Amino acid sequence: KTFRLAVIPGDGIGKEVIAAGLQVLDHIAEESGGRFAFEKDTFPWGCEYYLEHGKMMDEDGVEKMKGYDAIYFGAVGFPGVPDHVSLWGLRLAICQGLDQWANVRPIEFLPGVPRRLNHPDVDTLNWVLVRENSEGEYSGIGGRNFAGRGPGKEVAVQSALFTEHGCERIIRFAFELARTRKRKRVLSVTKSNAQQYGMVLWDEVFARVSKEYPDVEAEQGLVDAVAAHFVLRPEELEVVVASNLFADILSDLGSALAGSLGLAPSANLDPERKAPSMFESVHGSAPDIAGQGIANPIGSIASAAMMLSHLGLEEEAEQLNRAIAETTRQGIMTRDIGGTHDTAGVTEAIIRNLAAV
Numbered sequence: 001k002t003f004r005l006a007v008i009p010g011d012g013i014g015k016e017v018i019a020a021g022l023q024v025l026d027h028i029a030e031e032s033g034g035r036f037a038f039e040k041d042t043f044p045w046g047c048e049y050y051l052e053h054g055k056m057m058d059e060d061g062v063e064k065m066k067g068y069d070a071i072y073f074g075a076v077g078f079p080g081v082p083d084h085v086s087l088w089g090l091r092l093a094i095c096q097g098l099d100q101w102a103n104v105r106p107i108e109f110l111p112g113v114p115r116r117l118n119h120p121d122v123d124t125l126n127w128v129l130v131r132e133n134s135e136g137e138y139s140g141i142g143g144r145n146f147a148g149r150g151p152g153k154e155v156a157v158q159s160a161l162f163t164e165h166g167c168e169r170i171i172r173f174a175f176e177l178a179r180t181r182k183r184k185r186v187l188s189v190t191k192s193n194a195q196q197y198g199m200v201l202w203d204e205v206f207a208r209v210s211k212e213y214p215d216v217e218a219e220q221g222l223v224d225a226v227a228a229h230f231v232l233r234p235e236e237l238e239v240v241v242a243s244n245l246f247a248d249i250l251s252d253l254g255s256a257l258a259g260s261l262g263l264a265p266s267a268n269l270d271p272e273r274k275a276p277s278m279f280e281s282v283h284g285s286a287p288d289i290a291g292q293g294i295a296n297p298i299g300s301i302a303s304a305a306m307m308l309s310h311l312g313l314e315e316e317a318e319q320l321n322r323a324i325a326e327t328t329r330q331g332i333m334t335r336d337i338g339g340t341h342d343t344a345g346v347t348e349a350i351i352r353n354l355a356a357v
């Protein structure tokens with residue numbers, strides 16, 4: 001079988017980590033002995049494209065994605081183009097345009113990686129963040145300069161949109177995911193004491209849906225307390241479901257606690273599979289280290305593993321995850337996690353370890 005992949009490296013280290021991931025995918029396809037192959041089309045969209053063409057992607061870019069089995073994405077954003085322009089013009093345009101409403105972000109505590117979390121059970125932690133990926137605080141509703149106010153008096157409004165349908169499908173997704181995991185526990189995160197409309201709706205839907213999953217332990221928390229919970233009681237967490245903004249913040253916190261932002265993979269899923277899903281590392285384009293060949297490729301390579309699993313190549317996905325863990329266990333790591341290797345060195349080690357795991 002030939003899988004058609006749309007590849008969007010984007011900006012900064014996005015290009016470097018996607019090249020690393022493709023090298024791994026090519027190797028895996030080669031090793032399959034013709035069982036499967038990847039046919040890849042690369043799209044040069046991003047900030048350079050914007051500076052040349054005045055847009056982050058083609059007008060019909062979202063439409064173009066529809067013919068693919070999956071999208072492999074690097075990162076967007078680079079100095080010279082405002083971040084809200086680049087994010088909305090490419091990543092959010094695709095996620096929302098294709099209704100990839102579930103953003104799944106596992107947090108891996110890999111062997112050999114120095115953690116920033118002091119806890120006796122740190123090696124047994126097994127977290128996954130489930131991020132609502134279609135509405136909430138990223139609904140894009142609002143505007144600037146309301147009521148024509150003059151200089152120094154501007155008013156901006158940014159609204160969060162919560163629909164019962166949107167809340168229900170992501171909460172249900174989190175419960176279904178929890179059922180497949182060891183501890184069978186879901187923590188729902190809001191700030192419904194202060195956000196008294198949308199997040200109260202979310203809480204009510206969570207309470208209702210949780211009744212259908214008596215085998216899953218359900219808990220609710222406020223986002224400020226949950227941030228502390230991540231650090232103080234990490235052993236209690238398993239599946240964490242939160243709104244678009246809160247899960248975005250908590251996933252950076254979680255991956256930093258596990259060692260580095262560079263480790264975290266993610267999948268933007270359309271669980272109904274009406275459209276292709278998109279796989280990307282959690283981190284951004286990291287202009288501070290771009291072009292040096294030192295970016296940690298693990299977030300992006302682990303995202304490729306999530307893509308393999310989504311394409312039905314479950315065995316290959318698990319093997320790739322084992323090869324990543326074996327590589328960090330051997331101490332072959334980039335500088336962000338205390339190693340001395342570069343992007344290419346880590347990538348080659350992962351490929352080498354594929355044969356050993």
Ligand code: NAI
Pocket residue numbers: 013017074075076077078079083087091261262263280281282283284285286287288289294295296297299334336
């Ligand atoms: P960032 O994630 O790009 O970088 C934050 C810090 O983590 C930096 O010090 C960076 O060097 C480090 N880092 C990130 N990934 C790393 C890796 N793989 N290996 C080693 N170190 C790594 O976030 P920042 O600096 O806030 O944003 C930079 C740009 O990326 C902005 O334009 C922002 O809008 C964009 N961005 C894009 C995202 C996406 O495409 N999904 C997500 C987050 C930010």
Ligand code: MG
Pocket residue numbers: 248249252282
């Ligand atoms: Mg983020």
